[in-house]
Amino acid sequence: MPELFQVVTIAEANARLAQHLAPLGRSETLALHEALDRVLAEDLHAPVDLPAFPRSTVDGFAVRAADTYGASEGLPAYLTLCGEAPMGRAPTITVGGGQAALIHTGGMLPAGSDSVVMVEYTQRLDATTIEVVRPVAVGENVIPVGEDVRQGDLLFSRGHRLRPQDLGGLAGVGITRVPVAARPRVAILASGDEVAPPDAPVAPGQVRDVNTYTIAALVRRAGGEPLPRGIAPDDAATLGAMARAALEDADALVIAAGSSVSARDMTVGVIGALGAPGVLVHGVAIQPGKPTILAAAGQRPVFGLPGNPVSAMIASGLFVAPAIRQLLGAAAPPVITRRARLARNVPSRTGREDFVPVRFEQRGAEVWADPVFGKSNLIYTLARADGLVHVPLDLSGLYAGDEVEVHLF
């Protein structure tokens, strides 16, 4: 009973699924403190200029620049103190010709002034006079109105994932509640007659469910809301009923298929029956993870991942995470890698992409990536690893000593 399916590349698999998906378009409004790592549901524009008034960037004296031209240690400019710019309020004084007002970093420039002389370049002569020993140009040591952002500027586009500095930037312009995409609801179904819940004793021949936990955490990381839906037996009718029920109140469904060929064949049948367009990909040119199934029921993506925990996790990262981002309408995240030197040869095959778990090892000043070889049934292969090395489609392997980019978990 050899498996008859036509493998496609990762890129082709994702492209086939992507054309059936669209952003969900559901959003919610959150306070800034709750919005970290959430995805914007709308473009946000600046409602005000930032700063809204000209601010000093130093401690010193607000002056008219022209009054300082030519000033030097030998020939200082003498200015008359006309007051102090208070912090947090608009100054009521006006700086006239030959005058200077004390100002602090962040203070608002008084009317009439156009620049600030740093305190270091001044000398207080008496209660009302300072000497200035260096000239300033118009605008020097001043942030003009709108230098950070101008009213109406696009701050962040829809699809942007909010980072700490973005929340600060929104606070800065007075946006304290933000519209974000609702988390896609991703149902997760384990399957296999041998699979048992992890919180109860298991009988000989049974194994505890690993995949639901790994996949749920990956779904959460990708921005989805995981909905664990239990364990289905290797029985097409029951698996089918559980899959339909799980998909009913979810935006996506992930089935960790049984590990045997017959269990996988059953999963393909069940997934195909969930609705058109049905199965789009059955088999991807990757190792591990080859027997992955990608499908859609309407606009809802459905995944049949291999039951081996390592394969399930890698396939989840490659296919489920991008689909969740598409449902969120999220921009692609940066690739997160760390460069290292490969500690051992890694064989592969052209026409196949390999993902090899590696562990970092510091050797002197260099970081090495040591492959953690292990069967893809062994979850601790990944627990012992720091990341994955990717062997591209067109290479037949990598050599010890090669520089590689390690994709971090």
Added chain:
Amino acid sequence: MPELFQVVTIAEANARLAQHLAPLGRSETLALHEALDRVLAEDLHAPVDLPAFPRSTVDGFAVRAADTYGASEGLPAYLTLCGEAPMGRAPTITVGGGQAALIHTGGMLPAGSDSVVMVEYTQRLDATTIEVVRPVAVGENVIPVGEDVRQGDLLFSRGHRLRPQDLGGLAGVGITRVPVAARPRVAILASGDEVAPPDAPVAPGQVRDVNTYTIAALVRRAGGEPLPRGIAPDDAATLGAMARAALEDADALVIAAGSSVSARDMTVGVIGALGAPGVLVHGVAIQPGKPTILAAAGQRPVFGLPGNPVSAMIASGLFVAPAIRQLLGAAAPPVITRRARLARNVPSRTGREDFVPVRFEQRGAEVWADPVFGKSNLIYTLARADGLVHVPLDLSGLYAGDEVEVHLF
């Protein structure tokens, strides 16, 4: 009024603070689905062998390897079918000499068998006889008991941050509740007469509080629980009272100091009065972020960060995040960088570490890092950036075209 403080390196600053801190030692027990990214409070050992029984890694026939020795296409071995190993239960059959039992991937090996022949290398002759055309070795296509982990093995050390695969691994050995370090409570206090809450209209001369939001999000990312404690005026008595109150029910305190020299001087005084050992560092050899204050009140770290949002964020990442990890007892996280080519010269100075916000730009197959120059008062300098390029202590700058590691936000 030049500032008189002695700057130290980042490493020295962190070392001075670290010697006064210790893990909080408070823990809580969470269900696996809630434990993602939390830090283990105890070493965890495997309570069982994984797998707990010998499992087949393929679909095929469980046999005695000796019965297949010498088998080939021309001279197959003939074996008698003695039954099937069921999924999820211990087989009741025993495989005797010259016998074979049907078995599926993940199934438990029946007594008497020591290996599995893949179905591809067999031929069914009749209801009770198969021919085997390739020999197998003892243990071939079998995961022996404990190959993934052995009972008593150290699974994860105290201080380990739990990743998706780790949760799966714990489920696999039946650990469904985990002891994790409680999140350190980090009080955050903004200060400055000019600083106003972002959710109300501001008067001319006032600026909205940015730092509380940025710092709170960074605290959350580092594993702490941010406790925003409002905005203090530039008044030593009030700032002091608010700082003492904030620290009372917190494990750490971050004050985003006012931006003027006098406001910073006041902050140093207030922080020094919170308790021994007091101020440990006043000034770090970094740009931006130089006037950073590191202190401890007993074992509680206290930070006075520069009020400029860019400085505050960078200093927070450099000093607050490591202290939170120490309070958690967490292992150092992997450095997350992306390699790129620098698009423009970046000047620095030996004896100082610079952190330059950059934006990624794809040029053909190459990623370039384009510096986002901007005053450190401009929060959108960071909002427009994808990461930071670090100029080490011993370099006077970096050149356009240099390969750099960009630290991602």
